[in-house]
Amino acid sequence: MRKVHMNLLKHQRDETVHEGIRGKKYSLAGCVDCHASVKDNNVLGSNEHFCQGCHVYAAVKLDCFECHSSKRKVTAEVSK
Amino acid sequence: MSGTNLDRRGFLTKSSVAFAGLSIAPGMILFDLAQAHPLGDAVSSKVRWGMLIDSSKCESGCTDCVTACNTENGLSGGVKATDSQWIRKVELKDLRTGRTTFLPMLCQHCEQPPCVDVCPTAASFKRADGIVLVDKHLCIGCRYCMMACPYKARSFVHENLTDQKTDVPRGKGTVESCTLCVHRVDKGQNTACADACSKAGHNAILFGNLNDPESEIAKRIRAVATTQIRADLGLNPGIQYEGI
Structure with a gap:
């Protein structure tokens, strides 16, 4: 997953944008939905956040979230 | 040889029957999924999305369509030359008669x-269903499209953005315009401006x-x-007007 997650996303990206195929297995919103922090519903913010942490460690530029939302869409009610 | 062929034909017939039998159950599951997620199929050119805007019903002073568009798509609502405007309310005045009409102006698809x-x-x-979009993964921000558009419908994002909507990715250095609320339309909903107007x-x-x-x-x-x-x-724009 670490190696190919960008390919999984890109594979369906063009189908979604150009052909309107939505609701398939992989989507960026789907990644964020699960991997966002329970504290602030975000995958970015600090090196403890899911996407940012790894990308900082690997020194790979992360530009998805310059356009896409890095926050969970429906703010989950954290029952804590 | 003919015996072999007959066997082969018999095998194909039987196997196709077997396959049909097998496919009924997955087929039914697929149908259920299709009901739950009508988003799985590619859009087709059997559909052409469009709008009919009646300018005689467009009230003076009401900007609900513009506000709804800004809220839905996460636009700032600013009207500076560098702000994104996907829909504008335009006032038309016939200088001869003095008659004034209003209409919303947007990408004409x-x-x-x-x-x-x-x-x-x-x-x-242009998507198969007639919606004209920008694939921002490919856009290099050259803005030729903005010059080519006779309706001045497109905007360029000049600044870094934050807090974009999940359904509406937007970013600096790309051109954007009305998407005919493609994320809503794909879910079977109306556009935000049409909903706000009604x-x-x-x-x-x-x-x-x-x-x-048979559509309205x-x-x-x-x-x-x-x-x-x-x-x-x-x-041949998909957005059409009456009363102008």
């Missing part, structure tokens, strides 16, 4: 879009499938005189 013709990277494209009680914006002769919009277009703005350009 042309059948022959000039923005698509000029795009050097094929970022500007909520305000004006019903000036009618959204629907131009290709379906197609019936209306058959019944009343409608206008395409700059019809002389032969672009």
Whole structure:
């Protein structure tokens, strides 16, 4: 997953944008939905956040979230 | 040889029957999924999304469509030259008679879009169902499409953005315009502006499938005189107006 997650996303990206195929297995919103922090519903913010942490460690530029939302869409009610 | 062929034919018949039997159950599951997620299929050219805007019902002073668009798509709502505006309310005045009409002006979702013709990277494209979009993964921000558009419908994002909507990714260095609320339309909903207009009680914006002769919009277009703005350009816009 670490190696190919960008390919999984890109594979369906063009189908979604150009052909309107939505609701398939992989989507960026789907990644964020699960991997966002329970504290602030975000995958970015600090090196403890899911996407940012790894990308900082690997020194790979992360530009998805310059356009896409890095926050969970429906703010989950954290029952804590 | 013929015996072999017969066997082969028999095998194919039997196996196809078996396959049909097998496929009923997965087929039914697929149908259920298709009901739950109508988003799984590619859009087809059997549909052409469009709008009919009745400017005689467009009230002076009401900007609900513009506000709804800004809220839905996460636009700032600013009207500076560098702010993104996907829909604008325009006032038309006939200088001879003094008659004033209002209409919302947005991407006209042309059948022959000039923005698509000029795009050097094929970022500007028309979906099979007639919605003209920018693939921002491909857009290099050259802004040729903005120059080509006779309706001045497109905007360029000049600054870094934060807090974009999940359904509406937007970013610096790319061109954008009305998406005909593609994320809502794919879910079977109306556009945000049309919903806001009917909520305000004006019903000036009618959204629907131009290709379906039974749709409300197609019936209306058959019944009343409608206008395409700059019809002389032969672009066949999907957004049409009446009462102007």
